[in-house]
Amino acid sequence: MAYKAKFKVWRGDAEAGELHDFLVEVNEGEVVLDIIHRLQATEAPDLAVRWNCKAGKCGSCSAEINGKPKLLCMTRMSTFTEDEVVTVTPMRTFPVIRDLVTDVSFNYTKAREIPSFTPPPGLAPGEYRMRQVDVERSQEFRKCIECFLCQNTCHVVRDHEDNKEAFAGPRYLMRVAELEMHPLDVADRVAAAQDEHGLGYCNITKCCTEVCPEHIQITDNALIPMKERVADRKYDPIVWLGSKLFKR
Numbered sequence: 001m002a003y004k005a006k007f008k009v010w011r012g013d014a015e016a017g018e019l020h021d022f023l024v025e026v027n028e029g030e031v032v033l034d035i036i037h038r039l040q041a042t043e044a045p046d047l048a049v050r051w052n053c054k055a056g057k058c059g060s061c062s063a064e065i066n067g068k069p070k071l072l073c074m075t076r077m078s079t080f081t082e083d084e085v086v087t088v089t090p091m092r093t094f095p096v097i098r099d100l101v102t103d104v105s106f107n108y109t110k111a112r113e114i115p116s117f118t119p120p121p122g123l124a125p126g127e128y129r130m131r132q133v134d135v136e137r138s139q140e141f142r143k144c145i146e147c148f149l150c151q152n153t154c155h156v157v158r159d160h161e162d163n164k165e166a167f168a169g170p171r172y173l174m175r176v177a178e179l180e181m182h183p184l185d186v187a188d189r190v191a192a193a194q195d196e197h198g199l200g201y202c203n204i205t206k207c208c209t210e211v212c213p214e215h216i217q218i219t220d221n222a223l224i225p226m227k228e229r230v231a232d233r234k235y236d237p238i239v240w241l242g243s244k245l246f247k248r
């Protein structure tokens with residue numbers, strides 16, 4: 001049955017903004033993005049929102065709903081009671097461009113700082129061989145839709161703007177871990193994770209994992225194993241010596 005929901009939507013730009021109240025129709029089966037689209041079609045035609053697939057796959061519609069980082073297109077209205085106020089705000093960690101749209105270029109900068117897959121010199125593409133177990137290990141990480149909800153949530157940058165320079169964030173530390181687990185990659189990802197991408201800032205609060213819409217076990221399967229590799233390198237003299245001799 002259709003009903004009218006109370007919405008508060010943040011509107012503004014980089015300079016200033018505030019929550020605007022709306023009373024808007026909701027129909028059975030709708031998600032929060034449907035409601036935002038209805039607002040655009042009725043009361044707020046210039047309301048800015050970024051979206052693309054409406055299927056939880058493009059990672060564009062990230063925002064905060066009642067203070068929780070979520071995809072607008074994957075948050076069902078049926079998760080709220082009919083008299084609940086639904087508050088929609090832009091991701092807090094990134095600069096606002098307008099309304100619900102933020103500038104997520106921080107993430108692209110961090111992505112570019114990670115050297116790409118580095119196979120052993122002289123190995124031609126047709127000679128790459130991997131065991132199935134190695135393929136499966138990184139499969140989980142490749143489900144990432146780059147919604148940046150984990151990046152938005154991690155307190156290391158959410159609450160400390162000045163850490164952005166030194167900290168790649170969970171999504172990109174996971175990328176470093178993925179490459180580190182690749183049996184053919186010869187770059188020294190362990191040293192880079194700690195020294196260049198700020199792995200040491202992560203104190204494994206797991207908030208990143210909790211908000212991931214793809215349910216990737218970012219902390220347990222990427223960040224903690226990477227931290228263990230760093231600790232092995234630092235405190236095990238044989239591993240340390242091996243790393244100096246063989247660059248791994």
Ligand code: SF4
Binds near residue numbers: 146149
């Ligand atoms: Fe989004 Fe999960 Fe990828 Fe982070 S790891 S960007 S939360 S899909």
Ligand code: F3S
Binds near residue numbers: 169201204206208209
């Ligand atoms: Fe941040 Fe995730 Fe680590 S939330 S502190 S990167 S476990």
Ligand code: FES
Binds near residue numbers: 051057
């Ligand atoms: Fe693509 Fe929501 S619109 S993930």
